[in-house]
Amino acid sequence: MQEISIKASDLANKIEGVLYGPDNLLSGNYTFLNKASENDIVIRHKINGKGIEIANEKGVSCLITQNPHDDAISMAKALNFSLIVTEHIEYATAFALNTIVKEYAEDSFKVAVTGTNGKSTTTHLLYTIFSDFNYDTYTNTDAESEGNTLIDPRVASELSDYYHKNNNIDVITLEVSEVQGWDDEIMKNHSNKMIRALDADSVIITNASMDHINLVKSFDNLLYEISGAAKALLNGDKESLLVLNYEDENIRNMANIVSNQSNINVMFFGNYDENNILSVSYKEGVGIYSGNELYVEQKDLPFNSIHFIQDIMAALAVCIYRNMDRGRVIESLKNYKPLARRFIKLRENPIIIDDFAHNPSGINLTIENGSKLGNNLFIVNAIRGSRGDDINREIAEALVKSLKDRDNYTLLLTCSVDVVNHLNTVVDSEKNIFLEILEENNIHFMLFESLEESLLNVVNLASDDDVILLLGAQGMDPASRILKKHDII
Incomplete structure (x- = not known):
């Protein structure tokens, strides 16, 4: 197998970038900064001067970025380090x-x-x-x-x-x-x-x-x-x-x-x-x-x-x-074993279904299919954190669409403050728009700050012949672990 190599200037031209620093011959792997080894080529959406220093210390041959912050360019020049800046990191x-x-x-x-x-x-x-x-x-x-x-x-x-x-x-x-x-x-x-x-x-x-x-x-x-x-x-x-x-x-x-x-x-x-x-x-x-x-x-x-x-x-x-x-x-x-959180049955009596329903159509489909599995429908939905007002408005509207003509549902919402990190925290505007849409359409709900509290409540509310749907992305990911901790599944 021949070594993959390209001049830094040629790489910059191919990705419509500008090269700062030496025009080295590059022959390493394309990878992340935290994974990089000597001679590797790092692609990172944004970088600052400290990041350039770290890359240089690792022996990285070139770093490509779309957003050079603070002193990134000046640091690259000072260290005689190859830095390519492109307006399109996807290139x-x-x-x-x-x-x-x-x-x-x-x-x-x-x-x-x-x-x-x-x-x-x-x-x-x-x-x-x-x-x-x-x-x-x-x-x-x-x-x-x-x-x-x-x-x-x-x-x-x-x-x-x-x-x-x-x-x-x-x-x-x-x-x-x-x-x-x-x-x-x-x-x-x-x-x-x-x-x-x-x-x-x-x-x-x-x-x-x-x-x-x-x-x-x-x-x-x-x-x-x-x-x-x-x-x-x-x-x-x-x-x-x-x-x-x-x-x-x-x-x-x-x-x-x-x-x-x-x-x-x-x-x-x-x-x-x-x-x-x-x-x-x-x-x-x-x-x-x-x-x-x-x-x-x-x-x-x-x-x-x-x-x-x-x-x-x-x-x-x-x-x-x-x-x-x-x-x-x-x-x-x-013999197929599905991916985690893809309409996975966690329990019988009541049936508990865990699904990575994180967009409007996914939520509608999961509710449509899940509602057929039991007498009464219980939904725990994790509000999407740090994803913006628009997607949360759309998800709330999807819940309205699926629930407005039902009278046998119970909806529990959670902000999952006990399990999410700063990248997935529900901000006030996201929560407010979610609740406003439901209230405007007379969709009744209960709101819980923690995921654990919402799960314990829904299990207490549901009877053996009902179905519980656990919906949402990152805010619902730890649900099965919490249920296991309490010997519910």
């Missing part, structure tokens, strides 16, 4: 990803999954199936889905580590955020850039519903960002696959983007209709079909909720496209 992370893929995984089969909901489960399903087939498979998906962006070089760094540990990469299954940015600044064409950098062989688009409203100002903007995933396949002429959700009209219409490309195969997944046979489809109570042939029976599916069945269909489309052994695929599905 650097995309370049790093593409470089590592070309060097270590050019011949691997690369799948990218994007969309508003279902990315993590679909990606993890594929990772599990390919791993069960004994392929050396890398994925960036974890329970929190924090590695699906171009803000930092996590994927490039992990891919390099994976290769050096296994000396091979057969398959990459990559979860890609459909929209990304920070504060109110969108990282334009995020999915397109990331999938092009990956040089994907297959792209799955799960669905489109309004989320990240602090970044995209309209649903049309959201669709434009998601459509970039399909457009990414136009970047080359190799044989590739686009998998689309037929039941989502906006996603279905993205087939038009590649309609003139003979090298791009399109597969739809959706509801079974004998008058409109899809590549992959589901008939309730029967199972999932490949074309007009039953592929996997209902009893062998790891989930029964329709939104998870859609994730399975999306993953199966890739398996069918790859002509993977059907019996082994089904066996992998039967």
Whole structure:
């Protein structure tokens, strides 16, 4: 394997950056500052002079940033240290990803999954199936889905580590955020850039519903960002696959983007209709079909909720496209262990379901499916901390939509002050907008500052034949640990 090397000035030109300091030949790994070793190239969204000093002491060959704070540039000059400043940190992370893929995984089969909901489960399903087939498979998906962006070089760094540990990469299954940015600044064409950098062989688009409203100002903007995933396949002429959700009209219409490309195969997944046979489809109570042939029976599916069945269909489309052994695929599905907090049943009597429902459509789907499991519905929802007023307004409105016509619900809200750090603290404006929306729509609720208090109360309120839904992102993550501490699960 040849050493990956590039001149600092050439790297600066490729990422539209400005080089301060010496024009060294760079040959290290693309990585984080706290992980960096000698000769590595660090990508960091913001840095100050102290950070430059630390990088220099570690022997880092170059640091790339979008926001040089305080004396960062002057410190780099004083230390004769290579610093590249770019207005788009995603250009650097995309370049790093593409470089590592070309060097270590050019011949691997690369799948990218994007969309508003279902990315993590679909990606993890594929990772599990390919791993069960004994392929050396890398994925960036974890329970929190924090590695699906171009803000930092996590994927490039992990891919390099994976290769050096296994000396091979057969398959990459990559979860890609459909929209990304920070504060109110969108990282334009995020999915397109990331999938092009990956040089994907297959792209799955799960669905489109309004989320990240602090970044995209309209649903049309959201669709434009998601459509970039399909457009990414136009970047080359190799044989590739686009998998689309037929039941989502906006996603279905993205087939038009590649309609003139003979090298791009399109597969739809959706509801079974004998008058409109899809590549992959589901008939309730029967199972999932490949074309007009039953592929996997209902009893062998790891989930029964329709939104998870859609994730399975999306993953199966890739398996069918790859002509993977059907019996082994089904066996992998039967033994599948889902990601943490993905509609996980923690207890019976009452049923307790834990779900990482952190956006409006996810909340609506979880309530719709969860409410069918018991007589009375109890919901504990963690208000999203330090994520802005807009997303909390949207989540509150989603709760209104799901609960306004119900009379058998009990809603408990928590700020989770006992478990969150400063990055996830609920600020007054977030709490106020959440409560105002509920009050304006006559949605009754109880508010608890601590997560532990809300959990103990809901368990005391619910009867054995009821269902409890634990909804939310970081503020709800420790729920199962708390319930175990009190011998509730």
